[in-house]
Amino acid sequence: xxxxxxxxxxxxxxxxxxxxxxxxxxxxxxxxxxxxxxxxxxxxxxxxxxxxxxxxxxxxxxxxxxxxxxxxxxxxxxxxxxxxxxxxxxxxxxxxxxxxxxxxxxxxxxxxxxxxxxxxxxxxxxxxxxxxxxxxxxxxxxxxxxxxxxxxxxxxxxxxxxxxxxxxxxxxxxxxxxxxxxxxxxxxxxxxxxxxxxxxxxxxxxxxxxxxxxxxxxxxxxxxxxxxxxxxxxxxxxxxxxxxxxxxxxxxxxxxxxxxxxxxxxxxxxxxxxxxxxxxxxxxxxxxxxxxxxxxxxxxxxxxxxxxxxxxxxxxxxxxxxxxxxxxxxxxxxxxxxxxxxxxxxxxxxxxxxxxxxxxxxxxxxxxxxx
Ligand SMILES: [Zn+2]
Numbered sequence: 142x143x144x145x146x147x148x149x150x151x152x153x154x155x156x157x158x159x160x161x162x163x164x165x166x167x168x169x170x171x172x173x174x175x176x177x178x179x180x181x182x183x184x185x186x187x188x189x190x191x192x193x194x195x196x197x198x199x200x201x202x203x204x205x206x207x208x209x210x211x212x213x214x215x216x217x218x219x220x221x222x223x224x225x226x227x228x229x230x231x232x233x234x235x236x237x238x239x240x241x242x243x244x245x246x247x248x249x250x251x252x253x254x255x256x257x258x259x260x261x262x263x264x265x266x267x268x269x270x271x272x273x274x275x276x277x278x279x280x281x282x283x284x285x286x287x288x289x290x291x292x293x294x295x296x297x298x299x300x301x302x303x304x305x306x307x308x309x310x311x312x313x314x315x316x317x318x319x320x321x322x323x324x325x326x327x328x329x330x331x332x333x334x335x336x337x338x339x340x341x342x343x344x345x346x347x348x349x350x351x352x353x354x355x356x357x358x359x360x361x362x363x364x365x366x367x368x369x370x371x372x373x374x375x376x377x378x379x380x381x382x383x384x385x386x387x388x389x390x391x392x393x394x395x396x397x398x399x400x401x402x403x404x405x406x407x408x409x410x411x412x413x414x415x416x417x418x419x420x421x422x423x424x425x426x427x428x429x430x431x432x433x434x435x436x437x438x439x440x441x442x443x444x445x446x447x448x449x450x451x452x453x454x455x456x457x458x459x460x461x462x463x464x465x466x467x468x469x470x471x472x473x474x475x476x477x478x479x480x481x482x483x484x485x486x487x488x489x490x491x492x493x494x495x496x497x498x499x500x501x502x503x504x505x506x507x508x509x510x511x512x
Contacts, residue, residue, distance in 0.1 A: 155316040155357055201283065202356050204251050204309040213244035215298040223261075230260050236323035241275060241290055242360065244300055251309050251356040252279040252286050253317040273300075280317040281357065283310050311357045318359035321367060329363065330375040338368035389414055406491060412453075413477035415488055421472040422499050425492075428460035428472075435459040435469070436489075443476060451478045456488060 197203070219240045226234040238256050245254055259275035262268065273292040279285075286306035292298060311317075321329060332341055345362040346354075363371075381391040386409055393404040406415040428434070436458055443453035457471040475488040 155314055200313060202251075202309070202311045202313055204352065204356065206286065206304045206307070206309065207249050209303060210301055211248040212299055212301045213247050215240060215244060215292065215300055217298060220295075220298055224264070227261055227264075230263060232259065232261060234323050236325075237275075238319070239322060239325050241277075241300070242319055245277075245288060245290070245302060246360060248302055249288075249304065250350065250353045251311075251358055252284060252288075253281065253319055253358045253360050254278065254288055255280050255319070279306070279309075280319075281311040281315055283312050285310070309356065313357070316357045316359050318362065318364075321363055321371070326371060329368070330371045333368060333372040333375060338365050338372050341368055386412060405495070408477070411451075411477065411479045413475065413479065413484075415473070415475050415491060417473040417492060417495070419499060421470075422496050424463075424470060425458070425460060425472040425496060426500050428463065432461050434472075436485075451480065453478050454480060456485060458489070458492065 219236075223232050223234070223237050223240065226232050226236070237259065241256065242254055254277040256275055256277040259273070260270075262270055262272045271291045271293050272295050273290070275290050277288045277290075279287070284306070286304055286309055289303045289305070290300050291303070292300045329341070336344075342362065342365045349362065380388045382388040386407060389404060389407045393402075393407055396402040396404070401418055401420070403416050403418040404414060405417055406413075408414065425434070436456065439455045439457070440452055442455055453476055456475040456477070458473040459469045459471050462468060462470050473488070473492040475485070477484055477488075
């Protein structure tokens, strides 16, 4: 009955790339495989008939490259940050790839670029070389587009972009996205502190322009799997103690005797936690007078704990929402890996005892639990 219990992420049927989070030390140039880039050109010949043109349309997304020359400006704040990571003629952090890829997307959002090499002028250098240059390639198998970015002036930070390769050509079966790297990971993790991964995914997808959606470029739409990993990592950082059960107990002590105390019992062996609050007790009291109360169980939400042989299930006591048409409301939740009658009876008994303590005689007249 929880928000994410029955919600499968919207799946895109195209073939997706491995979108695992890359470590800050990953080198994009190491993944470049020139032979792979050249093997799948498959461009249509000049004698293409109308039927083969139709076939091409059914198999590939094609788009013109933007009018050239085109340019974007690197924000000074970002440039100062990058300079701090500079070692000789290179930026040590891969955050530069985020900054440049974002700039390129502002003039050409259809290709997903990986970068081969870059060069930065050293501070104080008197050479006439550009301040910054880099080259990149489109990650789609059938796309021959390459990019070159050149920045001449440190005062304007105007980045001139030059594309090669003729035309954008992406298989309609493919999706490509850049890995989430360096500072971008924290930015997304911050967003996930207040939103579900699936919500962030759908919102990002909805923001895409129609042609970008068709192109298969998903640079700005991380997969739900990646978002879940980032979200989990962020929550882990906020834990009060490295042991999750001790952490739960500390959280429980923090809100003890407060109206919004929601952690009621933390059970160490087998691991379990019971959740409800005075507010949900009031709701249960009101609804159970006149309506049915459901007990629901859901699996596959909490991973199996180390050393435990049975999976975690979430048991929830649910009432119908007092507002017609709105989702049912869980009034008491029990996360446990012990699925016995005794365990569930203990959960329900604990909840009813709390209800009776809160509502004294009234609740004894209105709340019945039969097993
Ligand atoms: Zn492309």
